Amino acid sequence: xxxxxxxxxASYLSxxxxxxxxxxxxxxxxxxxxxxxRWGGNLTIVILNTVIARLLLVGGIAAAAAMAQERGWGLLxxxxxxxxxxxxxxxxxxxxxxxxxxQAFHLVPILWRFHMMHHSDLDLDVSSGVRFHPVEIVISLxxxxxxxxxxxxxxxxxxxxxxxxxSTSLFNHSNVRMPLSIEPFLRWxxxxxxxxxxxxxxxPRETNSNYGFNVPWWDRLFGTYCAEPALGQTGMTIGLEHLxxxxxxxLFMMLRFPFVTTIGRYAGxxxx
Numbered sequence: 403x404x405x406x407x408x409x410x411x412a413s414y415l416s417x418x419x420x421x422x423x424x425x426x427x428x429x430x431x432x433x434x435x436x437x438x439x440r441w442g443g444n445l446t447i448v449i450l451n452t453v454i455a456r457l458l459l460v461g462g463i464a465a466a467a468a469m470a471q472e473r474g475w476g477l478l479x480x481x482x483x484x485x486x487x488x489x490x491x492x493x494x495x496x497x498x499x500x501x502x503x504x505q506a507f508h509l510v511p512i513l514w515r516f517h518m519m520h521h522s523d524l525d526l527d528v529s530s531g532v533r534f535h536p537v538e539i540v541i542s543l544x545x546x547x548x549x550x551x552x553x554x555x556x557x558x559x560x561x562x563x564x565x566x567x568x569s570t571s572l573f574n575h576s577n578v579r580m581p582l583s584i585e586p587f588l589r590w591x592x593x594x595x596x597x598x599x600x601x602x603x604x605x606p607r608e609t610n611s612n613y614g615f616n617v618p619w620w621d622r623l624f625g626t627y628c629a630e631p632a633l634g635q636t637g638m639t640i641g642l643e644h645l646x647x648x649x650x651x652x653l654f655m656m657l658r659f660p661f662v663t664t665i666g667r668y669a670g671x672x673x674x
Contacts, residue, residue, distance in 0.1 A: 403610050404459065407408070409561070409565065410503055410564065410565055410568070411511050413565050413569060414568055414569070414572070415570070417568075417569045417572045417573065418528060418572055419441075421528040421573060421576040421578065422527075423463075423516055424578045425528060425576055425577045425578055426529055428578060428579040429577050429578070429579060430577050430579045430580075430595065430596070430599075430635065431525075431526075431577055431579055431599075431635065431636055432636075433527070433577070434525055435524035435525050435648065435650055437525075437527075439652075440489055440523065440524065440525065440527075440529060440650055441508040442641060442652070443650070443652050443653055444452070444530065444532060445532070445534075446652075446653045447534070447536075447653055447657075449531035450653070451536050451538060453531075453537045453586055454536050454591075455540075463543065463546055463547050463550055463560050463562045463564070464561055464564075465585060466547045466550050467550045467557040467559070469548065469551075470554055470555075470558045471554070471557065472634065475551055475554060476551055476553050477552070477553050477558075478491065479490060479554035479649055480551060485604045488539075488556070488559075489559050492553060492559040492563070492630070493559060493563050493566070495549075495555075495564065496546070496550070496553070496559075496563045497614075497616045497620075498620060499545065500546075500567065500616070501615075501620040501621075501624075503542060503545050504613040504615070505613050505626070506539065507669065508609070508613070509670055510669065510670075511665055511674045512540070514665055514668060514669035514670075515629060515660040515663075515665060515669075516537045516541075516660075516667065517534075517538055517656075518642060518659075518663070519535045519538075519656055519664065520533050520538070520665075521532050521534070521602060521609065521641065521642065521647060522641060522651060522656075522659060522663075524641055524650060525640055525642065526577055526599055526640050527575065527576060527577040528572050528573075528575060528577070529563065529571040529575075531571040531573075531574070531575035531576075532571070532572070535656065535657070535659070535660060536546050567615060567616060570592070570593065571615055571657040572591075572621045573595065574592075574594065574595050574597070574598035574615065575595070575598065575662065576595050579639075580595065580596065590618065591617070592616045592618065593612070593615060593616065595671060596635055597612055598612055598614075598615075599631075599635065599640075600612050600630070600631045600638075600640075601613065602640050602641070603631050603638045603639065603640065604639045604640070605631070605643075606643075606667055607628075608628055608631050608632070608638070608667050610626070611626050611627065612626065612627060612628055613617075613626055613629035634665065642666060642668070643667075644666035645662060645665070663671050
């Protein structure tokens, strides 16, 4: 395991422990499903995704960034700007790519088939932040790799962005209670758990909103921001309306989910 992997794993585990502890001490919503069952499936699939990513993409996206830098590929390798400015622009640009990728996974039916496994979680907590189908992970890695080469993002910026993205995914999926006096203010700078939780509502109008992971600006800029769910944070239902009786999915059930489940009335719909 290289130093890059050590930093990623350490940051991931640190955020996981902090958010899981926060959830125990100050939960936002009452949990409805077995935490043992949900965490078993969610943590198992992230292990599988990690293995698949390492096998298919030896060296990872950072290696693609290093190759692009060596060969002078990408927009940021064609300009002579201060390194700090290029670094900041790279992080912002990659975040915008993730925003549009996330929206595409909702609007394109074949992509939604894989992404809706993420939305099938019966509750929302820190473990939901790693619950993604392996096919979605592979597609996402390919999109990020192409973006890194096209933009000419530095390897350091790639590593930092990946660490931030993984950390914010754990953070904004967490079932934590934040002071209501400061939460609306924080939403101008970061995607808070209350903001992202709306995205996991069973109401398609709310599911197709709040796509951001790192920063909340894209949703406001492109008209996909939803401030509050119709039934409130504690009244809304998490999951997908067309799944029928709640069932806690194990690893095998999650893997086959896109192939045996209808897409409901979500894909192809935008926020009104």
